[in-house]
Amino acid sequence: MIEVKELCKSYGDKKAVNSVSFNVNKGEILGLLGPNGAGKSTTMNMITGYISMSAGSVKVNGIDVLENPIEAKKMIGYLPEQPPLYKDMTVKEYLNFVYELKKVKLNVPKKEHIDHVMDTVSILDVKNRKIKNLSKGYKQRVGFAQALIGKPEVLILDEPTVGLDPNQIMEIREVIRGLKGEHTIIFSTHILSEVCAVCDRVVIINDGIIACEKAKEEIDLEELEKIFYTLNVKGGKLNEGDI
Amino acid sequence: MKAIYKREMLSYFTTMTGYVFIGVFMFLSSIFFSQIMFVNRVGSVNGILPMCMVILMLLLPIITMRLFAEEKTEKTDQLLLTVPVKVSEIIMGKYFAAFSVFLISTMATLPYVFVAAIWGDIAIGETFASYSGYILFGALLTAIGLFISCLTENQVVAAVVTYGVTLLLFFLSILNTGIGIVDYIISFFSIAEWNNSFSMGVIAPSGVIYYLSFTFLFLLLSMRKIESRRWR
Numbered sequence: 001m002i003e004v005k006e007l008c009k010s011y012g013d014k015k016a017v018n019s020v021s022f023n024v025n026k027g028e029i030l031g032l033l034g035p036n037g038a039g040k041s042t043t044m045n046m047i048t049g050y051i052s053m054s055a056g057s058v059k060v061n062g063i064d065v066l067e068n069p070i071e072a073k074k075m076i077g078y079l080p081e082q083p084p085l086y087k088d089m090t091v092k093e094y095l096n097f098v099y100e101l102k103k104v105k106l107n108v109p110k111k112e113h114i115d116h117v118m119d120t121v122s123i124l125d126v127k128n129r130k131i132k133n134l135s136k137g138y139k140q141r142v143g144f145a146q147a148l149i150g151k152p153e154v155l156i157l158d159e160p161t162v163g164l165d166p167n168q169i170m171e172i173r174e175v176i177r178g179l180k181g182e183h184t185i186i187f188s189t190h191i192l193s194e195v196c197a198v199c200d201r202v203v204i205i206n207d208g209i210i211a212c213e214k215a216k217e218e219i220d221l222e223e224l225e226k227i228f229y230t231l232n233v234k235g236g237k238l239n240e241g242d243i
Numbered sequence: 244m245k246a247i248y249k250r251e252m253l254s255y256f257t258t259m260t261g262y263v264f265i266g267v268f269m270f271l272s273s274i275f276f277s278q279i280m281f282v283n284r285v286g287s288v289n290g291i292l293p294m295c296m297v298i299l300m301l302l303l304p305i306i307t308m309r310l311f312a313e314e315k316t317e318k319t320d321q322l323l324l325t326v327p328v329k330v331s332e333i334i335m336g337k338y339f340a341a342f343s344v345f346l347i348s349t350m351a352t353l354p355y356v357f358v359a360a361i362w363g364d365i366a367i368g369e370t371f372a373s374y375s376g377y378i379l380f381g382a383l384l385t386a387i388g389l390f391i392s393c394l395t396e397n398q399v400v401a402a403v404v405t406y407g408v409t410l411l412l413f414f415l416s417i418l419n420t421g422i423g424i425v426d427y428i429i430s431f432f433s434i435a436e437w438n439n440s441f442s443m444g445v446i447a448p449s450g451v452i453y454y455l456s457f458t459f460l461f462l463l464l465s466m467r468k469i470e471s472r473r474w475r
Contacts, residue, residue, distance in 0.1 A: 088253075097246055
């Protein structure tokens with residue numbers, strides 16, 4: 001469903017992302033794990049067509065994001081690191097705007113779809129409140145709702161649980177698990193346990209390169225912790241023996 | 244484009260921006276109109292529109308500065324640029340919203356025409372031509388402001404640079420080098436100079452083409468600027 005091939009992004013001499021390749025199968029949840037500044041957000045920004053890649057390609061359902069951006073973007077719902085919210089709007093106004101902006105065409109009426117999305121992320125109780133007056137957790141969820149509008153086949157979620165309290169984190173994880181099958185999901189995090197709780201497969205990214213890739217069955221929390229410790233705390237590189 | 248236009252309009256009128264712009268514009272223009280009409284006893288609106296242009300140059304950046312700069316600081320451009328919408332639609336939606344606010348402020352000057360018609364003596368053709376020139380002038384100014392807003396993520400910088408550019412282009416004709424060809428080039432770029440024929444009651448095709456082509460140029464530059472982040 002998503003084919004990322006030798007993706008590179010350079011800012012001057014600095015290579016933020018260096019030859020990253022992975023595939024995500026239809027209906028799968030892929031976790032992109034890595035310390036802050038590893039290149040997770042940059043990778044996601046390239047997949048969604050927000051920025052261009054210096055080299056490499058991204059294909060969503062066979063459509064190249066750079067060559068045919070409009071068609072590719074029709075299939076993608078994106079929640080960036082900082083939710084893109086217009087704070088002077090109410091939640092309902094904002095989601096209506098996103099619905100019109102995405103030129104959504106669904107079999108269900110607009111109102112029903114928006115209500116369903118708000119229900120999915122539990123924001124129905126704040127639908128008439130201005131976004132600027134919401135707590136961080138609610139803002140994050142409104143951002144999530146925005147990504148779900150139009151029922152895109154692919155969801156790209158950049159640290160969707162950041163800023164939420166433990167209850168809300170559990171809720172959002174539940175939502176993501178619930179979306180599995182219907183959507184193909186890439187979701188980034190720097191919390192190890194989250195990967196084990198939600199993902200089918202994990203790609204660990206560090207310093208712009210893929211450090212290792214593992215399927216769910218192979219994910220061992222202790223082992224991941226060791227890898228993460230090596231990357232994060234010692235700032236070192238992985239040796240073959242570490243994996 | 245429609246969705247973006249609607250959101251921009253909503254934003255102008257749910258925040259104070261739209262009201263402040265129109266309110267201050269009406270306040271200042273009415274003072275100048277009263278002066279021209281009742282003190283100087285000039286019974287036409289042609290005298291007031293050049294004044295309105297100066298007011299416009301000081302106020303329009305308030306409308307245009309936020310157009311893209313705000314999207315960048317709030318990171319909402321990440322939404323606009325990752326949904327299936329063409330960059331041209333984004334730019335045109337934003338442009339027409341700012342232009343509409345300008346048109347509303349222009350309509351607020353229509354009572355002056357009625358007052359002048361009652362107590363003065365106005366020529367309909369001349370008034371129509373003056374307004375055409377004024378609206379074309381506003382259209383160009385809006386496009387310049389939008390383009391500059393695309394260049395920065397700081398709204399204050401956007402506003403100040405817009406002031407600089409528009410005031411320079413407006414007062415360019417004052418510069419006089421004495422060298423024929425240089426003066427000709429300077430006067431070509433003077434956006435005020437091209438309005439003279441309109442205020443004399445002539446809708447000159449060259450003037451219309453001048454304003455429209457420069458408006459189009461700045462809109463095109465805005466699109467290229469926003470698209471540039473997607474270039475390899």
